[in-house]
Each structure stands twice: as structure tokens, then as C-alpha cells.
Amino acid sequence: MITLFIVFAVVGVVAGLIAGLFGLGGGVVMVPAMIYTFGVLAFPDAILTHLAVGTSLACIVVTAIIASWTHWQKKAIDTHLLLPLVPGVVVGAWLGGVVAARLEGIELQYAFAVFLVFVGVTMLRKVAQDQSSLPGQWGLGLSALAIGGFSSLFGVGGGSMTVPFLRYCGVVMTRAVATSAALGLPIAASGAVSYVVQGWGHTELPSGALGFVYLPAFIGMVICSAPASRIGAKLAHKLPAEKLQRAFAVVLLLIAAELLIGGMMAGANS
Template sequence: MPPIADLFLFALALVAAGVVSGLLAGIFGIGGGAILVPVFYQVFGYLDVPEAVRMHLSIGTSIAIIVPTSVRSFTAHRKRSAVDTDLLKSWIIALPLGAILASVIAAFISSVGLRLVFVGIALLVALRMLFNRDSWRIGNELPKGIGNQIAGVVIGTLSGLMGIGGGVLNNTYMTSFGRPIHQAVATSSGVGVLISIPGIFGYIWAGWGEPGLPLGSTGFINWIAVALIVPIALVVTPWGVQLAHSMSKRQLELGFGVFLILVSLRFLYSIYG
């Protein structure tokens, strides 16, 4: 067992991650998974969780935390009438289907495979954030019909494989078709709800009976980490919502983009270093 002092430091790291993830949930409409997954990966590694299940456990636990933070963020944004409820209603099947598909993939993919998926998506998102221009658009109207449903499934699947609430991907999707960033952020909080709830059940199923999981785990979800972080994130999320409606996001986008690149390099080092 690690020394008590070291465990205390890691508990502080989890608390700090809870604060940051809560702020991000409000500011970007995301569940903070891009912060939590790499933190969990380090903590679970230090606690000697086997490499074969460590990334899976990090992603599943992050998904579980996204449920309350996304609900909290969605409620706050909806009070401001900023949510595109029609888009959410159109994805009522597509997003959960993508989340379930992600858990099925996670049940069969290796730890290295999951880390590479995280790195690939994180780098694309980071580049988008670092070099984003308001003038970058694919079109002026969101796709309809089958195109809209495919987008929902893809966002749900990729988000589920990364342990994120879909906010980063949905923000990119909506703004690429001319939607205002504040509407995208607000709607993304609802996307997180539709992805994370089925994602919990999927990652419990995917990890059921796996050897080497730490105390307090059900499948690929560790409830001790959830219990530590959720109360903090719930308190902090409304602060992020206030920031989202009162400030420019450019500096935050730059900071988040740099963070994603550093996390990606860390995961690449864990694979090839």
C-alpha cells in the first residue's frame, strides 16, 4: 500500500479534478471527462490497478460522474432558455445508442487501444480549439434526417470511448454549422445526460467480473472516486455556467487545447515510452 501521505496527496488531486471538471461542465457544457480520465489513470496506476483494466476503469468512472454534473449544468442552462431542445429530442435514440456501442467496443478493446482512441480524438479537438476561427463552417444549417442521426451516434460512440460527456464534440459540430457557441454549450449539457446514463450501465456490463478491479468497483466504475468528486463538481458547476454567459472563451479554449495535447503526450509515453 502507498504511504498515507501519498494517498492524501492523491485525494487532493481528485478534489482538484472535481473542481476543474465542475467548472468545465458549466463553461463548455462538458462533463469534465477530459480532465478526470488522465487523473484517474494516474491514481489507479499508483494504487496498483492492473494495466489491462486501468484505462477502462478510468473511462467508466468518468462516465458515472458525468451524470450529475451534466444534469446540473443542463438545468442551469435551460433556465436561461439557451438549450436547443429540438436537437436533443431528435437524438433521444442516437446518442444513447452510440454510448451503448462504445461500451460494447470497450469490452473487447485493449487498454492500449483505448488510450490511442483517447489520444486521437483529444488531439483533433485540441487542434480545433487552438486554431479555431468563427468563420470555419461546414454549412449554415444542421443536417436533417439520417445525417443528423449518424452525427448523434458518432458523437455518442466517440464520447463513450473517451469517457467524456459529448460536449466538446457537440460544440464543434453545432458551431461548424453556424450555431452560436452559447447555444452549443447549453445544448451540450443535455447531450452529456443522454450519453452518460446508458454509458453507466454499459461500462458496468463491460467490466462485470473482470479481475484486478479495486475496492468499491462495479464493473468498470469505481464508486469511491465517484463519491469523492461528485459533491464538489455539483457545487462548482453553476459557477462555470455563470462564467460561460459572461466571458469570452478564447483563453479558456487555448488553455484546454494545450492541456489536451499534454495529456495525449502522457498517454503516448505510457504506450511507447
């Protein structure tokens, strides 16, 4: 049990740094780590991934609060960008949990991975200008719905889609990361509640699970991820915008590779 706690604690540190530094929720680290660990613990295959994603979203609620507060103190969060996106991501995140409870989503993993490769390569090649050019009300609403839905489906805080979206709209990288971190809170909260509700009463849930949220892993990771996310957020304000964008692009490509490899392995074992 102590060894298991140490594993979750280390994962929490890495996830927290990523959450604060790149505006990600840390799910890119937490989800695959929990899938592996839950497999070692012999959790049922039918709900293993659901538990990993749901628990990741629950952890992101805490890391998003810490990271957002740090960015807010730096006056980097653009509320004019943030507030119009909140309703859409909340609805999308809830629907993402509903869909995840009914679908395996391997095809969506492939599609999402291809999208991340495109965005990552684009961000590596060119730094967008620091000028705002957001879509209209309908475009903004649909974008928010997609960001919330896919983020909840894959257990991430939304940064992998929010940051590229804001950069495409011409938002400076530091402000895009800060606003993305803040947007991760409503995404994760709505998604986590959805996973709890969708998993409630499932006959194969292990002891310590609240719906599709595994509380022992949640506690172990949150204890370390919360302070680490604050450190990551501070680092985000000390790095040059171009270097931060390139580093973020590399993270996106790593996420894409993880999703592609995971999908191929799942397909080979089915």
C-alpha cells in the first residue's frame, strides 16, 4: 500500500507541474499511469479506463484551482475570453462523461491524436501574433462544447485543445496558458461529476470507488499535484513565449503518440 501511494504521489508531482506550466490538467500523465496501475491491481477491464479518466478529472479540479489562483495573481487570466467559454465547456464535459460510459472511443482516440499532431506541428513551425480574433457567438459556443466534450472523454483539463484554439485566435501564449488553466476547473468539475453519476452503482467497482472515481488514487495524487501545479504556473511566467509554445507543442506530440500507441495496443488485444 505504501509503494502504491508513492507511485500515485510521484505521478501527482509530474501532473501538477504540467498543469501549471502548460495549462493542461495533468491528465496526460495521470490517465496512462492509472491505467497501468489499475491493471496491476487487477481491476476489471470493462471499467479500468473509466476509473482512470474519472479519477484524473477529479484530481484536475484541485490542480486547476491552485494553478488558476497563481495565474490570477499574475493578472494573466483574460476573463473576457474565459467567461463566454464556460457554459459550453460545462455542457460538453458532462456529455463527454455520458458518451464515455457507453463507448470505448478508440476511433475518437485516433482522430484526436491526428488533431494533436496537426496542432503540435503547426505550433512548432510558427508563433502566432499577439492579437485577438475570436469567432462569433455560435463559433465560440461550438468550440467550447467540443473542448469540454473531448477533454472529459479523455480525462484531460482542456489545455490540449484550449491553448491551440486561443493561439489560433491570436492570444499571446502566457495568457492562453493562464486562461486555459482557469477553464480547466469547470471542465474537470462537470466531467468528474458526470463520471461519478454514470458509474454510480456499477457492479464491478472496486472498494474505495465513488462511481468512476477511485478515491485512494485521487488522494495520493492530489496531495502532491496541488503544490506542484503552483510551481509550474510560476515557471510559465518566467519562460519566453516562443520557448513555452515550442515546449507545449512537444507535449502535444507526446500526447498524440500516447493515444495512437494505446489505441493500437487496445485493438491488438481485442
